Amino acid sequence: MSHRPHIEHAEQSENQDSPEQQLRLCGDWTLQQYEQAKAALSALSDGQMTAVSTLDGRDISRLDSAGVFLLQQYFGTELIENAQLAGQQQKLATLVLQACKDEQAPQHGGDNPLRQWLEQIGRVTCSVLQQQKQLLAFLGLALDNLSRTLFRPSRWRYTATAAQVEQIGINAIPIVALLTFLVGAVIAFLGARVLDEFGAAVYTVNLVGFAFLREFAVLLAAILLAGRTASAFTAQLGSMKANVEIDALRAQGLNPVEVLVLPRLLAMLISLPVLTLIAMLCGVLGGMLVCWLALDISPALFMHIFSRDIEPVHFWVGLGKAPVFAFVIALIGCLEGFKVAGSAQSVGEHTTSSVVQSIFMVILLDALFALFFLEMGW
Template identity: 40%
Template sequence: MSMPSDFVEETTEDGAVTLRFSGDLSIANMGDMPERLRDYLGNVQRLDISGTDYVDTVGAWLIHRTARDSGAEIIGADDDAQRLIAAVANADQVTDIRPDAPNPVLRVLNEVGEATVIAFTTLAGLTGFFGAIIVGFGRLMLHPGRIRWNAVIARFDVVGVRALGIIGLMSFLIGLVIAQQGAVQLRQFGAEVFTVNLVGRLTMRELGVLMTAIMVAGRSGSAFAAQIGTMKLTEEIDAMRTIGVSPVEALVLPRFIAAVIMLPLLGFYASVVAIIGGGLLSWVELDIPPATFFSRIREVVPLTDVYVGLVKAPVFGAIIAITGCYQGMQVKGNAEDVGKRTTAAVVQAIFLVIVLDAFFAVFFTWIGWN
């Protein structure tokens, strides 16, 4: 049975005051000892704990605090008590409740530096991941029987077929907006008929494919990252490697192939629907009949605009698939990282799509496709 802790005061011949402790120096048996010890702060020279049976963390802190505030010496401690008191003493450090505010210039420079390092690290990781996809694709070409057609077709359904509704609605409304805003501005110059040119060339060359890529990045790119990230978190990908199945071949390539093939189809579909939306508004507001509108579209939209959209679309699809799958593969730690990586996949995909679209705009103008 544990004994209540207590202490007695002894005064030696040299006038030094010693407090001799006994019993269990633990929180359960301490009673009012902390209050009684306060009367001795500054008036005691030694703390003798050789008579104690047990010392816990609270007891060690009480002894350390008394010795610290009185300048007293601790004697009679066994090895366990010495280690515990030393650990409590090491933890007895003054800390600021509110740390000093950092220099704003240094903080901004630090954040810019961290963002730059993350950007270059991510770019290097995406490049390496793209190389792994190329290697995996080469293996499948050498062994066509390993292609997972069921997974590819399932991704066709998710990326393409199930996206037709939302992409069609978005494109139709974009066509309406372009036609309405173009008609308002061109009416000032009596050139409403050129609304047809604006709708046809803008949707077929730029907005049809670009808006489709942004929509697919938010819809399918995030799904790629979340699905693969969850599998990484539950160690399913590690299990696949253990049984000899390549995660790139089983998970990444079906999504990559589906995105590359479906983006041109979805982009062309979005452009056509946007033209239909622009034609409807031109019919209602500008009294341009549908037959005249589409006849004019054939005259003013060169075939190169169609080629531009079809060339850009598979590249956008590859970027979306690579970023989504790469970020999913980087998940580790906990479920919160899945959300972070999913967000990063969408942001990076949209950013890279817009950067590449600007590059393509300059490139096609340079080669004369304008």
């Protein structure tokens, strides 16, 4: 069905002395045959090309805009304009030539790669600083809204907050419980192996209790929520932003921070401490199970050592960090959501950024807390 595009050299015109020549174009000059058409044109020598005076396109079976464009590239606008073409094809050629005439192709930036690299470094550095500044500003905004809403119970959004607590807290219980149980078991195994060499296997109880109450429970729960919830916040708010729903709220006189951020923030503040508590329980439970099976420390003995050696202050140190982490995760998740700029790509970028940032901040803050508590002797 398709005909190969080719060029025939018509007989020299009546005037034999003239080097002018007529070319006859045959076949399909279409996008499908683009390569063949280009090859046929490239086969013409420079001499032949300059000698061409007229083009005869009456034998062209099919012509599309890609074909006209290609011919224009080789023969120039004038020859195509004067070429003999069928009626429909003439119209097409006129339209395409018009488009070709308007402008030249823009120059794509072929910048110095070293310069681009330096520029990139500068840009990233600035954006990291900018990010921290924005986070602090957003923290202020959220606290401002929180304090104003706090004393006006009529503005509390019970339903939204409860729904968020279900999604963030209750639905996360199984995964938090399972994960901390396993980590508790692993730590007990490690402790059993190392401490057994010194004949101090019984201190595994202290290791598990100490590690979980102070650090691991809250850290694991926070990291899980950073992955699970910060990303959800960003994606939810980001899609709303992309769909101009945030602007719609503003236009109706509603405060997006109050309507969207506060319920999420409060739900997070409620959920993370509770999840931390569950994480502590499950982690210690996992340790207890390993102690019983691997070290023959019965649960009763475990509990005895545990209550004798582990002071309540460790529990409060661990739990006290939970609201801070909750606050940071919720803020970063929501802020990144508000930064989304309308495209699917942007939603993805900011979701990634919110998870990375919140995990980073959680671990950084935990390290700072550890230093602080060490100095305080708690």
